[in-house]
Amino acid sequence: MGTGKKLFVAVKDVPSNAWIPVGTLSFSDGAYKFQYTKGVQRIADFVPFGRMRDISKEYFSNELFALFKNRILTPSRSDYDQYLAWLNLEKENADELSILAISGGERRTDNIEIFPMPTMQDGRYCYDFFSHGIRHMCDGCQDRINALKAGDRLFLCADKQNLFHSEAWMLRTDTPKALVGYLPRFFSHDLSTLFELISNPDDISIRVVQVNEGAPIQFKLLCRLEAPWPEGFKPLSSKDFLPYQAS
Known part of the structure; x- marks a missing residue:
């Protein structure tokens, strides 16, 4: 499930053409967590995601929030194995957060991108x-x-x-x-x-x-x-x- 992995969610501020981090997504203790970041203050008329309307709250779910789940190819798709190969992920290690961390979760229908916190490996x-x-x-x-x-x-x-x-x-x-x-x-x-x-x-x-x-x-x-x-x-x-x- 990507325990301990921390991802950031960014949106494109159309007037400035800048990409600004506005939230974090993580998984621990059996639950997904989403929280807004101070980046929202830089976007005029920022519109919160879905039902997560209060930008001061932390949101928890036993399942990956729909906003992010819809950015992952469904395992039942015939091209799912090829998709994982493109991401350099083995099926046994292809949890939802790992997929989002590499793929970026981009869709042509919106201006959202996902990226991971860099990790320290062997210093x-x-x-x-x-x-x-x-x-x-x-x-x-x-x-x-x-x-x-x-x-x-x-x-x-x-x-x-x-x-x-x-x-x-x-x-x-x-x-x-x-x-x-x-x-x-x-x-x-x-x-x-x-x-x-x-x-x-x-x-x-x-x-x-x-x-x-x-x-x-x-x-x-x-x-x-x-x-x-x-x-x-x-x-x-x-x-x-x-x-x-x-x-």
């Missing part, structure tokens, strides 16, 4: 993610993605002139050099902070986990980021990620 910052923005890359770049192999290293380029996200990080290959997408926006600030705290930039590594032939483009390129976890470092620590508390 390192670790995060598996799908490369973002591939649909905006040129055809040649997409051909370069198809040529990648598991274990290939990718490199980071700061996209300081990005009109929508000044902390954006692009992903590129080595030789030949080609852009192959973006780091998910929610981890950009973490990465900028890690580069400031770590003496050797090469200690931050992004490698290809797998390239999913025939997958929807949002599931095309699965990567893994690993970096040292400096003493005192706290991931996703801005005010937006803190639990909402009524004043």
Whole structure:
């Protein structure tokens, strides 16, 4: 059931084009829990989800809330096993929160995205993610993605002139050099902070986990980021990620 896993729920603020975390989803002691975060304060006329109307409350359920369950492919579907393979999940480990953590739970009918709190593994910052923005890359770049192999290293380029996200990080290959997408926006600030705290930039590594032939483009390129976890470092620590508390 993903016990101990903590996911964040973000919505797109259309006027600013910014993605803002507005809630957390977790599972412990046999129940799912949803709680709004202070990010809701940055969105004018924020509309709470479904029946979770009071943004100051914590919500509990024995089953995954419908808002999130509807973002997971039904196990009875004939393509469910392929779906798990794209996410690099074994069926016995494919609990609902693990699926949402990798897939992002995106739907074309709304502006909601789900992402996990990075975990410390052997003292390192670790995060598996799908490369973002591939649909905006040129055809040649997409051909370069198809040529990648598991274990290939990718490199980071700061996209300081990005009109929508000044902390954006692009992903590129080595030789030949080609852009192959973006780091998910929610981890950009973490990465900028890690580069400031770590003496050797090469200690931050992004490698290809797998390239999913025939997958929807949002599931095309699965990567893994690993970096040292400096003493005192706290991931996703801005005010937006803190639990909402009524004043």
